[in-house]
Amino acid sequence: MPSLPNAATPDVARLAERAAAAQSHDPHVADVALKPAFFDWLCRMGDNSLILGHRISEWCGHGPVLEEDIALANTALDLIGHTQMWLGLAAEVEDAGRSADELAFLRDAMKFRNLKLVELPNGDMAVTLMREFLFDAFHFELLTALTKSSSPRVAEIAAKALKEVSYHLERSSDLVVRLGDGTEESHNRMQAALNKVWGYTGEMFAADAVDEAVAEAGIAPALADLLPLWQRTVGEVLDEATLSQPEQRFDAQTGGKQGRHTEHLGYIVAEMQFLQRAYPGASW
Amino acid sequence: MYAQMVKSEGMKSLEEMSPEERAFQERVDRGEKIEPKEWMPEGYRKTLIRQIGQHAHSEIVGQLPEGNWITRAPTLERKAILLAKVQDEAGHGLYLYSAAETLGVSRDELFEKLHSGAMKYSSIFNYPTLTWADMGAVGWLVDGAAIMNQVPLQRTSYGPYSRAMIRICKEESFHQRQGYAIMMKMAQGTPEQKEMAQDALNRFWYPSLMMFGPSDKDSVHSAQSMAWKIKMNTNDELRQKFVDETVPQAEYLGLTVPDETLTWNEARGHYDFAEPDWAEFFEVIKGNGPCNEERLGARRKAWDKGAWFRDGLTAYAEKAAARRAASNVAAE
Numbered sequence: 001m002p003s004l005p006n007a008a009t010p011d012v013a014r015l016a017e018r019a020a021a022a023q024s025h026d027p028h029v030a031d032v033a034l035k036p037a038f039f040d041w042l043c044r045m046g047d048n049s050l051i052l053g054h055r056i057s058e059w060c061g062h063g064p065v066l067e068e069d070i071a072l073a074n075t076a077l078d079l080i081g082h083t084q085m086w087l088g089l090a091a092e093v094e095d096a097g098r099s100a101d102e103l104a105f106l107r108d109a110m111k112f113r114n115l116k117l118v119e120l121p122n123g124d125m126a127v128t129l130m131r132e133f134l135f136d137a138f139h140f141e142l143l144t145a146l147t148k149s150s151s152p153r154v155a156e157i158a159a160k161a162l163k164e165v166s167y168h169l170e171r172s173s174d175l176v177v178r179l180g181d182g183t184e185e186s187h188n189r190m191q192a193a194l195n196k197v198w199g200y201t202g203e204m205f206a207a208d209a210v211d212e213a214v215a216e217a218g219i220a221p222a223l224a225d226l227l228p229l230w231q232r233t234v235g236e237v238l239d240e241a242t243l244s245q246p247e248q249r250f251d252a253q254t255g256g257k258q259g260r261h262t263e264h265l266g267y268i269v270a271e272m273q274f275l276q277r278a279y280p281g282a283s284w
Numbered sequence: 285m286y287a288q289m290v291k292s293e294g295m296k297s298l299e300e301m302s303p304e305e306r307a308f309q310e311r312v313d314r315g316e317k318i319e320p321k322e323w324m325p326e327g328y329r330k331t332l333i334r335q336i337g338q339h340a341h342s343e344i345v346g347q348l349p350e351g352n353w354i355t356r357a358p359t360l361e362r363k364a365i366l367l368a369k370v371q372d373e374a375g376h377g378l379y380l381y382s383a384a385e386t387l388g389v390s391r392d393e394l395f396e397k398l399h400s401g402a403m404k405y406s407s408i409f410n411y412p413t414l415t416w417a418d419m420g421a422v423g424w425l426v427d428g429a430a431i432m433n434q435v436p437l438q439r440t441s442y443g444p445y446s447r448a449m450i451r452i453c454k455e456e457s458f459h460q461r462q463g464y465a466i467m468m469k470m471a472q473g474t475p476e477q478k479e480m481a482q483d484a485l486n487r488f489w490y491p492s493l494m495m496f497g498p499s500d501k502d503s504v505h506s507a508q509s510m511a512w513k514i515k516m517n518t519n520d521e522l523r524q525k526f527v528d529e530t531v532p533q534a535e536y537l538g539l540t541v542p543d544e545t546l547t548w549n550e551a552r553g554h555y556d557f558a559e560p561d562w563a564e565f566f567e568v569i570k571g572n573g574p575c576n577e578e579r580l581g582a583r584r585k586a587w588d589k590g591a592w593f594r595d596g597l598t599a600y601a602e603k604a605a606a607r608r609a610a611s612n613v614a615a616e
């Protein structure tokens with residue numbers, strides 16, 4: 001055999017078994033009554049990471065400065081890692097023989113449960129950063145609360161993701177401050193970006209029956225409890241950035257969590273799923 | 285290679301050298317590392333800037349052909365691996381620009397030269413990535429060819445360059461393995477996947493051989509660079525080594541190297557193989573390859589569109605420094 005081929009895929013099944021054995025027992029995972037809401041909620045977690053990761057990954061090689069290319073790729077990578085964990089658990093809860101990959105690559109747009117905010121086009125770096133900051137500030141509070149989830153599996157994933165998301169928030173808030181208080185142009189771009197995405201942020205806190213069911217089970221916090229925390233972070237950062245909070249409603253654009261998306265998501269999904277759709281059943 | 289056809293200055297014999305030059309050459313011959321603050325011949329410095337700069341440019345332009353498939357990667361795991369790889373390449377660019385900076389040239393100056401066309405990047409990145417199998421072929425062949433060149437460069441005479449190469453080589457061999465793993469999946473997959481794998485090998489074989497640059501047996505530049513230990517092997521040696529290692533790997537995949545003349549030469553202990561089309565190579569170097577416009581265009585666009593971002597950060601840093609100075613004065 002030539003020198004290289006020992007790169008052959010490791011025994012995936014064995015690794016998966018070992019990982020499963022190491023996982024904590026979680027009564028919620030097999031709770032039939034809770035299943036539809038828990039599954040939907042896990043898809044929301046996974047899809048937010050997947051779609052935001054997808055958007056950020058579009059910047060690879062096109063960033064404004066090399067350090068930013070590295071940081072953007074790293075953020076996207078973290079988010080795809082979180083997606084694997086959330087959708088992996090979603091697949092387990094659903095218990096219908098679908099894998100995380102099948103959820104990611106074989107659901108149509110209307111079955112995606114991400115916020116509209118994360119599917120918005122990248123625009124310039126100002127839009128990309130502002131969108132990420134407003135999401136990071138929410139994501140951070142959510143994951144922090146989830147580390148105390150009544151579901152040990154959720155708490156484990158949240159603890160892993162929180163380490164990375166703390167860094168995402170640190171980085172995005174730092175850049176929002178510096179660019180907001182940079183040149184006149186960078187200030188104007190950041191303000192325009194804030195105005196553009198503001199109306200999509202309220203969806204993060206708009207609880208529906210799914211959110212209420214998982215909150216009741218102690219799996220996730222009540223979203224309303226996260227709002228003041230988010231408002232405080234956002235208020236402080238925008239102040240320091242010399243940016244002003246838009247007057248418009250922050251919850252004008254909702255529906256993503258229920259599968260009613262913007263037109264943009266269809267194109268993301270078409271691109272992302274191309275290979276799985278064109279070559280059904282192939283292994284990659 | 286990532287640095288192809290780097291011109292170096294004319295070569296002198298030990299007798300023709302000044303005492304400083306001779307002492308320098310003797311240190312290099314002894315295998316000592318040259319560090320940034322130490323005396324070095326101007327030609328050595330210039331050649332290194334060209335070579336390291338070209339290598340750095342190759343790393344960052346190299347993000348583009350692979351970045352092309354991140355949003356279309358077929359599984360979450362493949363997407364994560366590809367993202368990690370592209371991120372590594374940007375990191376390699378960063379180490380190398382930093383190594384070049386120790387020679388007295390700024391990253392911005394090097395970027396300007398890349399964008400104006402005064403400096404080149406490797407010809408390989410001017411070829412398109414057309415199917416998912418290309419992610420396999422690029423990792424296997426392109427990172428593989430890069431490793432051939434960079435492993436010996438870990439022993440190069442210039443300290444910062446040598447240290448950058450040591451860090452980079454570890455990651456490149458990882459990339460090659462991941463690329464090969466993709467090829468393996470494709471070659472053992474459905475008939476369509478196998479067809480994509482063979483097609484990727486067909487398209488990337490000769491461009492990979494070109495990465496080592498034209499035969500340098502008659503080149504004075506090359507002799508000087510070798511004496512300075514900033515080039516460790518001839519282009520032909522490395523190309524032969526690459527072919528010898530890669531052919532059995534292709535066989536193991538069940539793929540056919542697109543060279544009918546390829547034969548094992550028992551007497552030489554090497555494969556005999558066909559040279560790539562050097563006319564095509566020179567066209568690509570001149571800017572007429574299939575993707576030159578897209579690649580350089582994408583880098584220029586990223587730079588131009590990022591100007592406000594960089595200016596904003598600079599302005600903030602200046603304001604913050606001024607505020608700190610003012611509060612220090614107030615405190616006194």
Ligand SMILES: [Fe+2]
Pocket residue numbers: 074075078164
């Ligand atoms: Fe990370």
Ligand SMILES: [Fe+2]
Pocket residue numbers: 343372373376452456
């Ligand atoms: Fe690299």
Ligand SMILES: [Fe+2]
Pocket residue numbers: 373427455456459
């Ligand atoms: Fe690489």
